[in-house]
Amino acid sequence: MAATTTTPQASHTRVNSQLALRLLQYTLLIVFALICLVPLFWVLSSSLKNTREIAMNAFGPPVVFRWENYVEAWTVGRFSRYFNNSVIVTVPIVLASVFFSALAGYGLARFPLPGGKVVFYLFLLGLMVPFQSIMIPLFYLLRDVGFLGTYWAMIVPSVALGLPFGIFFMRAFFLRQPQELAEAAEIDGAGEWNVFWNIMLPLALPGLATLAVFQFMGAWNSFLLPLIYMQKEELRPLILGLMFFRSRYTQNIPLTMAGAVIAMLPIVLMYITFQRKFIQGMTAGAVKG
Amino acid sequence: MAITPIGGLAPRTRATSSARQRRRARAGYLFIAPALLLYLVFFIYPFFVSVYYSFLDWPGAGPQRFVGLENYQRLFSDRILFQALGNNLIWVVIGTIAPLVLGLLLGALLWRGVRGMVVFRTIYFLPVILSEVVIAIIWNWIYHPLFGALNQVLRAVGLGEIARGWLGDPQTALMALLVTAIWAYFGFCFVVIMAGLQDINLDLVEAATIDGANGWQRFRFVLLPELRHVVTMLTALTLIGGFNVFGIVFVMTQGGPGTATQVIATYTYRTAFQESNIGYGATLSLVMTAITLAASYAFIRLRERGEE
Numbered sequence: 001m002a003a004t005t006t007t008p009q010a011s012h013t014r015v016n017s018q019l020a021l022r023l024l025q026y027t028l029l030i031v032f033a034l035i036c037l038v039p040l041f042w043v044l045s046s047s048l049k050n051t052r053e054i055a056m057n058a059f060g061p062p063v064v065f066r067w068e069n070y071v072e073a074w075t076v077g078r079f080s081r082y083f084n085n086s087v088i089v090t091v092p093i094v095l096a097s098v099f100f101s102a103l104a105g106y107g108l109a110r111f112p113l114p115g116g117k118v119v120f121y122l123f124l125l126g127l128m129v130p131f132q133s134i135m136i137p138l139f140y141l142l143r144d145v146g147f148l149g150t151y152w153a154m155i156v157p158s159v160a161l162g163l164p165f166g167i168f169f170m171r172a173f174f175l176r177q178p179q180e181l182a183e184a185a186e187i188d189g190a191g192e193w194n195v196f197w198n199i200m201l202p203l204a205l206p207g208l209a210t211l212a213v214f215q216f217m218g219a220w221n222s223f224l225l226p227l228i229y230m231q232k233e234e235l236r237p238l239i240l241g242l243m244f245f246r247s248r249y250t251q252n253i254p255l256t257m258a259g260a261v262i263a264m265l266p267i268v269l270m271y272i273t274f275q276r277k278f279i280q281g282m283t284a285g286a287v288k289g
Numbered sequence: 290m291a292i293t294p295i296g297g298l299a300p301r302t303r304a305t306s307s308a309r310q311r312r313r314a315r316a317g318y319l320f321i322a323p324a325l326l327l328y329l330v331f332f333i334y335p336f337f338v339s340v341y342y343s344f345l346d347w348p349g350a351g352p353q354r355f356v357g358l359e360n361y362q363r364l365f366s367d368r369i370l371f372q373a374l375g376n377n378l379i380w381v382v383i384g385t386i387a388p389l390v391l392g393l394l395l396g397a398l399l400w401r402g403v404r405g406m407v408v409f410r411t412i413y414f415l416p417v418i419l420s421e422v423v424i425a426i427i428w429n430w431i432y433h434p435l436f437g438a439l440n441q442v443l444r445a446v447g448l449g450e451i452a453r454g455w456l457g458d459p460q461t462a463l464m465a466l467l468v469t470a471i472w473a474y475f476g477f478c479f480v481v482i483m484a485g486l487q488d489i490n491l492d493l494v495e496a497a498t499i500d501g502a503n504g505w506q507r508f509r510f511v512l513l514p515e516l517r518h519v520v521t522m523l524t525a526l527t528l529i530g531g532f533n534v535f536g537i538v539f540v541m542t543q544g545g546p547g548t549a550t551q552v553i554a555t556y557t558y559r560t561a562f563q564e565s566n567i568g569y570g571a572t573l574s575l576v577m578t579a580i581t582l583a584a585s586y587a588f589i590r591l592r593e594r595g596e597e
Contacts (some may be wrong), residue, residue: 021504025398029405032395033412039427040415042438046430058436104324111317112310119321126332128585130533132554133578136329136561136571137338160331163324185347192316221420223536228562239420246426253430260426264419271418275411278418283481286382 015079031083054253064225066254073245073258081234082241083262086220089237093219096155097162098212102204104163105170108195110182126164135190142229147237153229156235158222162215169284173207174200213274214281220267342571349565360572373544374552376463380470380552381531389472392523394479394515397508400486410483415477421459421473421536424484427468429541432456459549466550470537474530478523484487485519486512518592525588532580553577 046054047069048062057063073079104123108116139148140159147153181203182195190198201208226240236244243262246256271278343361346354364370399406416424431438434454443452455465489512497511535554538544544551544559551559557577561570 022403025403028395028398028404029409032391033409035472036415038414039431039438039472042430043427054436058438058441059537100324100327104321107317109319111313111320112319113314113321116317119325122333123319126328127579128582129336130554130574130581132533132557132574133339134332134335134572135557136342136567137335141331141335141338156327157331160327163328163332164373185325192313192320196320217418221418223420223422224539224558239422242426243422253436256426264423267418267420268415271415272411276412279410279414279480281483282414282417282477 009181010057027085043257043260049254049263050052051254054184068259070262073255073262075092077245077249077259079238079241079257079259079262082238085151085235085241086237086239089151089245090216090219092155093158093162094172094212094215097159097166097215098208100159101163101166101170101211103196104167105172106174108167108171109174110179110200111138122245123164123167126161127138127168131161131224140202141229148229149232149235151235154226154235157225157229158219158232161225166211166215169211170204171205173204177215209274210277210281210284211271211276213285216270217267217278328492336357339571339574343575345568345571347567349567350513355567360569363569364572364576369548369551369556370553370576372548373553373556373583376550376552377532378536379463380467380534381528383467384470384531384534385475385527386552387405387467388475388478389520390529391471392482392519393473393513393516395479396486397512399507400508400512410480413479415476416473416478417480419473422540424469424473425537426470428465429456431466457546459546462542462546462550465543466538469541470534473537474527478527481519481523482516485516489515521588521591525591528584528588529581531578532584553580 002045035209042059044060045061048065048067049057050066050069053062060241089127090152102128107113113119142148142157147156181199185199186192187196220237222237222238223239223243226235226237230240242256242259244261249255342512346356346359381402386484422461430436432455434440434452434457437455439455441453443449453461455461493511493515494507497507502510534552535558538550538552538555539558542550544555554577557570557573560566560573564570
């Protein structure tokens with residue numbers, strides 16, 4: 001209708017302004033994409049040069065790919081050790097925090113609890129106060145129970161710190177699920193644990209996966225916590241190892257960059273694979289509240 | 290509850306239903322128990338110990354001397370604390386406004402979606418998932434006085450006299466850190482805003498279009514009000530994040546040069562773990578907690594009012 005009444009000239013300007021908008025959109029999108037990617041490209045390219053090449057040609061891609069930087073970082077820089085440490089602490093942190101969160105979230109969502117409100121607000125407090133509020137006494141507590149100097153010094157507090165968000169996330173997830181299935185199973189005589197383990201938990205798998213990805217990221221990138229509680233060199237996780245490596249070898253930019261690539265590679269690969277889960281988990285607090 | 294009374298309940302039924310209630314409550318608490326126990330021991334208990342420490346003069350070993358409110362009095366004459374809080378305030382203002390404006394700007398242009406959106410979204414969110422230490426290393430490298438990309442670009446375009454050690458100069462260090470933080474965070478704002486835009490009822494936009502609103506007017510008067518909720522949420526998150534910022538500052542400048550980029554989190558860490566002043570460190574950590582709680586509370590109230 002509109003097309004028949006507009007003159008050819010007017011429709012031309014319409015098309016032109018559409019085109020101009022598209023052009024503007026893509027220009028901006030690409031500029032911001034470059035802002036995000038170019039620094040990462042520099043890290044990658046610097047990690048494959050030697051110090052002299054960086055001094056002469058800081059920007060360009062490496063002329064010779066010096067993979068030996070990675071070998072050196074992995075062996076001499078002890079990044080293999082740090083990498084193992086990260087895996088050793090991250091796996092139990094993710095498993096335990098997701099499992100305990102699912103249990104408690106289910107408990108809060110499905111059962112009429114006397115004093116349930118108090119428990120709820122207690123966990124809500126944990127969502128609002130910063131880690132700093134417990135950081136100092138936790139050091140002495142971990143020392144007194146004998147965790148300091150072991151992997152437990154990172155695993156146990158990380159699980160505890162991950163609980164408030166995990167419980168809220170899982171509680172909301174279980175509240176959204178249809179209750180009929182659980183009720184039917186209960187009438188058939190299934191125990192509470194059976195209902196949870198065989199029916200409700202498998203249904204919650206998408207939520208569990210999102211939470212697991214979120215907790216993995218938190219544990220892998222965790223920095224202040226191991227900085228305080230994992231002071232032994234041989235216990236350092238990757239991120240902390242990277243920081244100390246950098247301050248020890250300030251002049252050795254290629255090795256530091258190789259270390260940075262080693263530290264971010266697992267998380268970037270995970271992110272590219274589970275992109276939707278990452279974004280869901282990270283923005284869960286902001287989008288749904 | 291699953292059981293609904295039909296007419297007059299016989300006393301026996303009522304008794305078994307309350308027994309069932311009790312049984313279910315016990316089951317519920319069994320589900321919560323592991324998390325609650327862990328949380329009480331490793332979160333709630335140390336929180337109260339922090340309060341206790343704040344009344345002490347204690348270097349972390351040896352006898353603990355009770356000093357009453359002395360640590361709290363010291364807050365009011367602590368110039369480093371004032372400087373740190375001032376830096377936090379700058380951080381909160383710029384670090385909130387800049388990524389939000391960037392996110393909204395991109396959102397305004399792209400709200401109807403363009404081809405390849407998923408790819409761009411993936412790229413913008415990439416810095417968000419990186420560790421603060423990695424981000425700090427990347428940007429230390431960009432700001433490197435000799436080889437750093439920033440100075441090289443400046444020299445290349447003939448602005449060589451501006452080139453400097455951006456992190457070593459007290460005039461520019463805080464801003465340099467902020468740019469880093471904005472780089473790392475704007476993708477988060479963008480993704481949340483785009484998600485918010487997706488939820489908006491398109492009929493509203495149609496109606497505005499028919500009424501003759503142009504693109505900007507549609508965004509300003511139709512979409513932006515609908516985004517109010519998302520923007521409040523992001524503001525709150527960035528605000529709280531701005532008061533708690535630690536990693537980027539700690540790794541890039543350690544609060545220096547001097548105390549130019551000291552923020553409350555790095556100052557607390559330094560006081561407690563580098564100067565072994567546990568009592569005053571705990572007091573500072575509680576100041577941080579109080580600010581964060583106040584911000585969270587104000588934000589929750591604001592949201593409640595917005596939802597009425």
